[in-house]
Amino acid sequence: MRLFSRHRGIPTFARGGVHPDEHKELTADCAIADFVPRQVSVPIHQSLGAPSHPVVKKADRVRRGDLIASDADGGVPIHAPVSGIVRSVDSGVHPVLAIDTTITIEARDDDPGAEFAPLPDWQLLPRGELLERIRLAGVVGLGGATFPTFRKLNLPADARVDTLVINGSECEPYLTCDHRLMLERADEVVQGAWLIAKIIGVARCLVGIEENKADAAAALRAAIDRLHLAGSDHPLAIEVVVTQTKYPQGSEKQLIQALTGRVVPIRGLPMQVGVVVQNVATAFAILEAVRQQKPVIERVVTVSGLGIARPANLRVPIGTPVNAIVEACGGFRAEVVKVLAGGPMMGRALADLSAPVTKGTSGLLFLTRAETNLGGYQPCIGCGECLDVCPLGLEPSKVSQYVEAGRPLETAGFGALECFECGCCSYSCPSNRPLVQFMQVAKAAYRQQLLRRSA
Amino acid sequence: MSGPAPDLYLSPGPHIRRGRTTAEIMWLVNLSLAPALVWAVLVFGWPVLGITVSAVLGCALAEQLACLVRRAPSTLPDGSVVCTGLLLAYTLPPGMPLWMPFVGGALGVFFAKTVFGGLGYNVFNIALVARALMMATFPVEMTTAWVEPDFGALAAVDALSGATPLVSLTGGGEAAGAAIVGTPEGMAHGLAFFLGLRPGSIGEVSVLLIGLGAAFLLWQRIIKLWIPASVIAGAALLAPWSPDPVLYLLSGGLWLGAFFMATDYVTSPSTPKGQVVFGLGIGLLTGMIRNWGGYPEGICYAILLMNTLTPALEEWFRPPRSAAKGTPS
Numbered sequence: 001m002r003l004f005s006r007h008r009g010i011p012t013f014a015r016g017g018v019h020p021d022e023h024k025e026l027t028a029d030c031a032i033a034d035f036v037p038r039q040v041s042v043p044i045h046q047s048l049g050a051p052s053h054p055v056v057k058k059a060d061r062v063r064r065g066d067l068i069a070s071d072a073d074g075g076v077p078i079h080a081p082v083s084g085i086v087r088s089v090d091s092g093v094h095p096v097l098a099i100d101t102t103i104t105i106e107a108r109d110d111d112p113g114a115e116f117a118p119l120p121d122w123q124l125l126p127r128g129e130l131l132e133r134i135r136l137a138g139v140v141g142l143g144g145a146t147f148p149t150f151r152k153l154n155l156p157a158d159a160r161v162d163t164l165v166i167n168g169s170e171c172e173p174y175l176t177c178d179h180r181l182m183l184e185r186a187d188e189v190v191q192g193a194w195l196i197a198k199i200i201g202v203a204r205c206l207v208g209i210e211e212n213k214a215d216a217a218a219a220l221r222a223a224i225d226r227l228h229l230a231g232s233d234h235p236l237a238i239e240v241v242v243t244q245t246k247y248p249q250g251s252e253k254q255l256i257q258a259l260t261g262r263v264v265p266i267r268g269l270p271m272q273v274g275v276v277v278q279n280v281a282t283a284f285a286i287l288e289a290v291r292q293q294k295p296v297i298e299r300v301v302t303v304s305g306l307g308i309a310r311p312a313n314l315r316v317p318i319g320t321p322v323n324a325i326v327e328a329c330g331g332f333r334a335e336v337v338k339v340l341a342g343g344p345m346m347g348r349a350l351a352d353l354s355a356p357v358t359k360g361t362s363g364l365l366f367l368t369r370a371e372t373n374l375g376g377y378q379p380c381i382g383c384g385e386c387l388d389v390c391p392l393g394l395e396p397s398k399v400s401q402y403v404e405a406g407r408p409l410e411t412a413g414f415g416a417l418e419c420f421e422c423g424c425c426s427y428s429c430p431s432n433r434p435l436v437q438f439m440q441v442a443k444a445a446y447r448q449q450l451l452r453r454s455a
Numbered sequence: 456m457s458g459p460a461p462d463l464y465l466s467p468g469p470h471i472r473r474g475r476t477t478a479e480i481m482w483l484v485n486l487s488l489a490p491a492l493v494w495a496v497l498v499f500g501w502p503v504l505g506i507t508v509s510a511v512l513g514c515a516l517a518e519q520l521a522c523l524v525r526r527a528p529s530t531l532p533d534g535s536v537v538c539t540g541l542l543l544a545y546t547l548p549p550g551m552p553l554w555m556p557f558v559g560g561a562l563g564v565f566f567a568k569t570v571f572g573g574l575g576y577n578v579f580n581i582a583l584v585a586r587a588l589m590m591a592t593f594p595v596e597m598t599t600a601w602v603e604p605d606f607g608a609l610a611a612v613d614a615l616s617g618a619t620p621l622v623s624l625t626g627g628g629e630a631a632g633a634a635i636v637g638t639p640e641g642m643a644h645g646l647a648f649f650l651g652l653r654p655g656s657i658g659e660v661s662v663l664l665i666g667l668g669a670a671f672l673l674w675q676r677i678i679k680l681w682i683p684a685s686v687i688a689g690a691a692l693l694a695p696w697s698p699d700p701v702l703y704l705l706s707g708g709l710w711l712g713a714f715f716m717a718t719d720y721v722t723s724p725s726t727p728k729g730q731v732v733f734g735l736g737i738g739l740l741t742g743m744i745r746n747w748g749g750y751p752e753g754i755c756y757a758i759l760l761m762n763t764l765t766p767a768l769e770e771w772f773r774p775p776r777s778a779a780k781g782t783p784s
Binding site: 015018020021173266336337338339340344345346347348349350351367371372373374378379380381382383384387390392393394395397398415418423426427428429430431432434436437440 | 462463464465466467468469470471472473475476477479480533572573574575576720721722723725726769773774775776
């Protein structure tokens with residue numbers, strides 16, 4: 001089978017994966033446009049792990065770029081996305097957590113806030129200062145994982161890293177925000193990559209881009225030629241590698257395997273095989289944090305799906321409510337049955353359209369009945385599809401059967417604890433079994449067991 | 456915002472799925488079985504259609520009753536019970552009384568499927584349990600109701616004729632085999648087997664049309680080659696002990712069983728290695744029963760026996776974990 005593949009010679013990960021309909025044509029040609037709402041709601045959970053600590057109170061005046069929540073509690077710093085007046089610091093809607101403490105700011109036009117013009121000599125800053133600027137800017141993984149970036153880049157002293165991987169895969173269907181960013185801001189993305197390479201001290205950088213974004217690969221290659229990074233004070237060889245279009249190519253470990261052939265150990269970190277991975281949008285944010293000391297106060301969001309009247313790629317302030325974006329995009333043009341934050345494979349379904357865009361929101365999808373999957377599920381028929389498509393070689397069918405039989409604590413041997421929930425199994429299951437959910441149930445059972453034992 | 460907020464579904468991801476459902480797979484399998492049925496009607500006459508419908512109706516009745524008892528929605532639309540009925544009919548002689556397949560199908564689905572919990576939970580191939588039951592219950596009809604192929608016979612089928620070639624092989628040993636195939640027209644006879652112009656069960660007579668259906672399933676990636684290839688390889692290993700190896704490999708339900716019954720998802724292992732062992736086991740057991748057993752056809756029992764090993768084979772032959780092996784380079 002592989003012999004006749006038209007992808008012969010084009011790198012990809014070794015095992016499994018699926019090819020969902022891309023639907024990227026809805027927004028691939030939509031240039032990034034700005035939209036600023038009248039009011040933003042900024043939740044204090046904006047990064048993986050602990051929340052941020054609000055440092056403003058009701059009726060405070062804030063300027064765009066001011067700190068509104070600090071990292072005192074372990075979260076990342078959060079800054080005012082717009083200038084205006086704090087209307088409340090209270091419980092609000094969160095796209096993932098459902099409810100979160102939220103700082104609501106009403107925008108005022110009288111004060112544009114900080115300019116964020118490029119600062120001189122940003123190329124010459126030492127490593128420590130670079131990291132500090134990234135930390136202060138509240139940069140997190142913008143691909144959706146929202147891991148605090150300064151922590152990822154602040155490698156332990158014994159780490160032996162030789163390769164930076166920049167992730168431009170954008171393997172989720174519908175999403176094109178990274179694609180547009182690579183096309184429109186190629187220089188900045190490359191300069192951001194150079195900064196990361198300087199921080200982690202590597203001379204080699206691979207940019208992974210799927211075949212379906214050949215124009216983005218060309219744009220980045222042109223930028224690399226323009227910028228002559230090999231001759232800078234931190235010489236860097238950047239290579240753009242076009243990979244197969246296959247989900248989940250953009251998953252860290254799969255991308256590392258595709259680009260370097262290295263296999264990250266189970267439950268291990270990319271660092272262990274000498275690699276650090278950063279998303280293209282994060283590289284861009286890192287450049288802005290260093291060059292302009294501009295915090296992450298906005299991001300590009302793909303607004304798509306057959307339900308939205310005018311699909312778009314919008315740069316919006318963090319905290320922009322979904323329903324303001326719906327309005328800006330012309331409302332619905334068909335019955336929308338599901339609204340997603342993120343892509344259709346791993347994104348979250350939203351219950352409430354007043355939920356805001358957070359640093360981790362890469363897309364907002366307004367799906368019609370025909371586009372999405374609402375059906376019930378049937379028993380496992382043992383077809384083995386899930387075994388074929390799992391990129392890790394796990395056994396979702398077995399996990400699901402054990403969980404159904406009330407024996408979730410017997411599923412570790414089938415890989416329940418290693419699953420990273422890419423969803424290839426559920427996507428492929430002819431019986432429409434929610435295999436990822438069964439994995440989650442199994443994981444929760446093990447977590448509870450651990451808690452009981454430690455209690 | 457234009458219009459009121461919509462009612463939103465909140466089910467977790469992935470929010471999209473690949474097109475093909477279990478029901479679609481089952482109906483595609485049924486479709487792939489159709490050519491052999493058309494051929495059987497052409498060469499054996501209309502009663503073949505009656506037998507097939509009767510078997511399907513029997514299976515469907517048991518399935519529907521089970522749904523009613525469980526107060527569950529009908530599972531007939533998923534197509535699996537039609538598949539069972541078709542496969543059962545294909546293993547029957549074309550001269551059977553019409554009520555027998557109905558009874559056999561109903562009891563088979565009851566004992567092999569519904570009592571285990573329906574689709575996905577059965578341990579044994581349902582059609583073959585039904586066939587085994589019929590062999591025990593209607594031994595005379597199951598082994599003698601053969602019909603000579605006759606293209607002019609669409610209107611009426613005359614009397615029952617002699618034995619199938621495999622029956623002759625088992626009964627009369629090498630002499631009979633030689634009498635059938637060892638003639639100067641041996642090659643032509645082999646061709647007749649291939650095309651199905653010979654006495655035999657309804658669906659097994661034409662290796663060509665079974666192969667056509669199987670090719671469709673392979674092309675659609677509904678089945679993979681591991682199981683059928685190893686079934687035939689396993690059987691071929693014992694071919695030298697057969698009075699007539701060519702007849703042995705081109706006849707009987709070997710091909711029907713290998714491609715359509717051994718490949719049943721539910722009752723076969725799902726990893727390639729497990730499937731190869733499973734298939735080889737079926738092939739070898741088939742050869743054993745055919746060459747040294749009292750039954751002319753062995754694949755039915757061979758598959759049922761190997762079905763019992765499926766859970767163990769899945770335990771022994773697991774999919775390879777991608778991250779477990781492989782060291783950092």
